[in-house]
Amino acid sequence: MIEETSVASEHSAPSQGKTPPPGAASAPQGPGKVQAFLAGKGKAILAPVLGVLAFIGLWAALAPMVDTSLGALPGPVEVAEQGAALFHEWQASNEAKAAFYEAQDARIAAGTQAMAFDYAGPPTFLDQVTTSLETVALGFVLATLVAVPVGLAAGLSPLFNAAINPLIQIMKPVSPLAWLPIVTMVVSATITSADPLLAKSFVISAIVVTLCSLWPTLINTAVGTASIDKDLLNVGRVLKLGTFQKLTKLVLPSALPYIFTGMRLSLGVGWMVLIAAEMLAQNPGLGKFVWDEFQNGSSQSLARIMFAVIVIGLIGFLLDRLMMTLQNLVSRNHAI
Numbered sequence: 001m002i003e004e005t006s007v008a009s010e011h012s013a014p015s016q017g018k019t020p021p022p023g024a025a026s027a028p029q030g031p032g033k034v035q036a037f038l039a040g041k042g043k044a045i046l047a048p049v050l051g052v053l054a055f056i057g058l059w060a061a062l063a064p065m066v067d068t069s070l071g072a073l074p075g076p077v078e079v080a081e082q083g084a085a086l087f088h089e090w091q092a093s094n095e096a097k098a099a100f101y102e103a104q105d106a107r108i109a110a111g112t113q114a115m116a117f118d119y120a121g122p123p124t125f126l127d128q129v130t131t132s133l134e135t136v137a138l139g140f141v142l143a144t145l146v147a148v149p150v151g152l153a154a155g156l157s158p159l160f161n162a163a164i165n166p167l168i169q170i171m172k173p174v175s176p177l178a179w180l181p182i183v184t185m186v187v188s189a190t191i192t193s194a195d196p197l198l199a200k201s202f203v204i205s206a207i208v209v210t211l212c213s214l215w216p217t218l219i220n221t222a223v224g225t226a227s228i229d230k231d232l233l234n235v236g237r238v239l240k241l242g243t244f245q246k247l248t249k250l251v252l253p254s255a256l257p258y259i260f261t262g263m264r265l266s267l268g269v270g271w272m273v274l275i276a277a278e279m280l281a282q283n284p285g286l287g288k289f290v291w292d293e294f295q296n297g298s299s300q301s302l303a304r305i306m307f308a309v310i311v312i313g314l315i316g317f318l319l320d321r322l323m324m325t326l327q328n329l330v331s332r333n334h335a336i
Helices: 002-012 031-065 076-110 125-156 158-171 176-190 200-226 230-238 243-281 286-296 301-333
Strands: none
Touching (some): 076 125, 076 301, 125 286, 176 200, 230 243, 243 301
């Protein structure tokens, strides 16, 4: 190793008094470096843009050839028009809501109305997007709160890991459609208030998301914890670290990349599961929007469903990027 290092250093050191051989390529300097950088970035940006444009062109060309019960399959233009129509409906709903509260305040001030009422208009598409995000956030947080401690315990204790492994392998592949009737009956029996803090449909959808999305985080946390260098644990014993100190100073920093990988997978699974859960639980989110449009069967329904599919995919992509950014921020100084 010493000899190899010496040879490498000798070749890497600048030679004194020697000129580079003719024809030797020199590293780009000044404007050349800028052009090379822009060329690399251009390829990284241009390729995805070309791919998306090619997909849109193929979609526009093939859509008129596909006939459905509601007519020809909508193309990109029709879907974009329905997206704009949904935005205008949201604007009109906000104006109607503001007018309702303004008139109500005037009636209360004049003494012709004794109490205030909430606006009872139907939720718009953007309202349903917000509801879906809130639902998946609650389900994901619950899944993380369960999966990380159980995964840490499984990674630190081979006996505990062997005990719960059969349960994990049995529960992991269960479909959300199978969980939904069980969760619905349990939640309906638990929440008996006429005006609960959270709507039953919201709670049902969130719990189904939890039950289906906690497994990737649990498994990755257990694997990351079990793969910790045993020398680190021995150092903890020598220093007589307590259980909490061992977890926070040794186990968690080492297992953090695995934990965040599991959380990213769990969030993706939860977002996919949510749409099916909202369809059946009638939670007023994107799943219910898709189901209502399917039941509506108007000439615009198919274009609206396709627009919702695009929005669902974009939100899933953004959630994954968000988790990746959070992982980079948290694990920047995770090394022990």
